[in-house]
Amino acid sequence: MRKRNKWIAAGVGLWLTGAVCIGSGVFLDNPSSALTRVVQAATQSETTQGQIDAANKKREQLEKERTELKKTLSSSESKKDNILQYITTLDKKMDTLTDKVKSNEEQIQLVQSTIDELLLQEAQVTAKMSSQYETMKERIKYMYEDGTSGYLELLAGSSSLSEMYNHLEYISKISEYDQKMYGEYESTKQKLTKTKKNKQAKKDELVATKETLSFEKQSVKQLISKKKGQLTKYNNLIADSESSISTYDVKIAAQENQVENLLAQKRREIAAEEAAQKSSPSGNSPNGTDTTTSQTPSSNAVSTSGFIWPLATAGRISCGFGPRTAPTAGASTYHKGIDIATPTGTIVRAAKAGTVVTATYSASAGNFVAIYHGDGVYTYYMHNSSLRVSAGEKVTRGQTIALSGSTGISTGPHLHFAVYAHGSYVNPLNYVSR
Structure with a gap:
């Protein structure tokens, strides 16, 4: 008796479900007679009911899997957005590094131009020193290597003591001039050499900075490439998830159609039972009550070079x-x-x-x-x-x-x-x- 009541209840629920799913496709001429038909058909439709239960269960499973896919999709989209933001940040950093490298190269060129100019000036001073040195050698040769006669003749040829003094002073001034000019050239060359050395050190520092910037730039470039690879991965995951969700939508729709078809089959069974009862002498309709229920679906969302080992231990x-x-x-x-x-x-x-x-x-x-x-x-x-x-x-x-x-x-x-x-x-x- 309890088993029969169970199927009666199932028949009532199924009938109501059919009404909800089909809508205007269900006509209730008389609630009591409709309930009677369901009660009479229930014992003959256990197979159909099992199919409906199985179809509903499969649909629920599909919807559950679809929900998980939606979560995966949402997670992938969130990660994709994060990667896009990170790539944007890296792109900005790359632009900054590029600007720094450009500025660094301009500074290197400027310093190199200064070094080239200093080299030219150094060469010019060296040439002047060489010329001055040759002039001094000629004078020394004249005064010492060719004997002292010319020097004495110059003094003896003086018409007066005053003229002789002038000749002596002239010779002395020439010697002082030679020494002074040579000393100035030597001093200038030393200054140029020192300045050139400082500029070369500055250039070396700039070159080191350039190497560091280039290293950082390459690192950022590699990271951007890595992130773009991850972006492609998540784009593929998103595409796959969307495709799978679409497939699940189709499967769920097909499952819903199957449920509706089974409900339609149930209604046909009820209609057949009703026709059989009408042709039966004892086809009286028992009294019954039409009970409706409403359900709202829910969802959950030191070496020689002066260097030492760089570690305190050997490693x-x-x-x-x-x-x-x-x-x-x-x-x-x-x-x-x-x-x-x-x-x-x-x-x-x-x-x-x-x-x-x-x-x-x-x-x-x-x-x-x-x-x-x-x-x-x-x-x-x-x-x-x-x-x-x-x-x-x-x-x-x-x-x-x-x-x-x-x-x-x-x-x-x-x-x-x-x-x-x-x-x-x-x-x-x-x-x-x-």
Whole structure:
């Protein structure tokens, strides 16, 4: 009896569902007789009801999966927006670095022009010194190498003591003039040489800055490329999610059609049962009550060069200088320094006294320091966990400048130590040893 009541209730619910789904396709001539038809048809439609339950369950599962896809889509779109904002920031940084590189190159050209002018002036002064020196040699030769007769004749030929004194003073003044001019030329040359040396040092600093800027620019370029790759990935994820959602929409619509078709089949079964009852002598309609319910769906949304080892401990050289296989995405295939494996927090020290030209963070080098040691030689210390010096600071050999780490593009805690000398990177082991 309870099983039959269960199917009666199911039949009532199903009938009401059919009314909701089909709308004007359901006609209720008499609620009581309609309920009677449902009650009589219920025992004959268990198979159809099972199909309806299964179809509804599948539709609910599809809708649940679609909701998860929507969440994935929303997450992908959010990440895409973040990447776009980051790329915009990187583009601005790239523009700033480009402007700095351009300004730096202009300064280098200006300093080089000054150096060229100083070289020209130095050459001119050297030529004048050479000419003055030759003149002095000729006079000395005349007065000393050719004998003293000419000198004595000049004095003896004087018509008076006053004239002889004048001749002596003249000869003395010529000698003083020669010495004075030569001394002035020598002084001028020394000043030019000193100025040229200072300008060359300035140029070396600018070249180092250019190298640093170019390094940062390349790092930003690599990061932009990486982010654009991620952007493509999320664009593909979004496209795939949207396509999958569209597919789920089609499947859900098809499932809804199947449910409606099953409901239509249920109504046909009810109609057939009603027709059978009408033809039966005992086809009386029992009394019943038409009960309607409303449901609202919800959703949830120190070496010979004067350099010392850059670490307070020996460490282990994990990668040498020169060609290599890139150890991780974004790393170069030509290693411009050496990697020294060491625990995070190891003291990193200045290999030689100098001036800190850079102490900053780079996407690829992480926290890094660059020190200029003079004579066109620089040292670089990369991937540090923290820095202990600032740009412009003078450091002594062995001074703590950072603590080692694994920042930037890195596969583990280590120090990347590089030496840049006279326009190119060189093997650091030519300068330091453990």
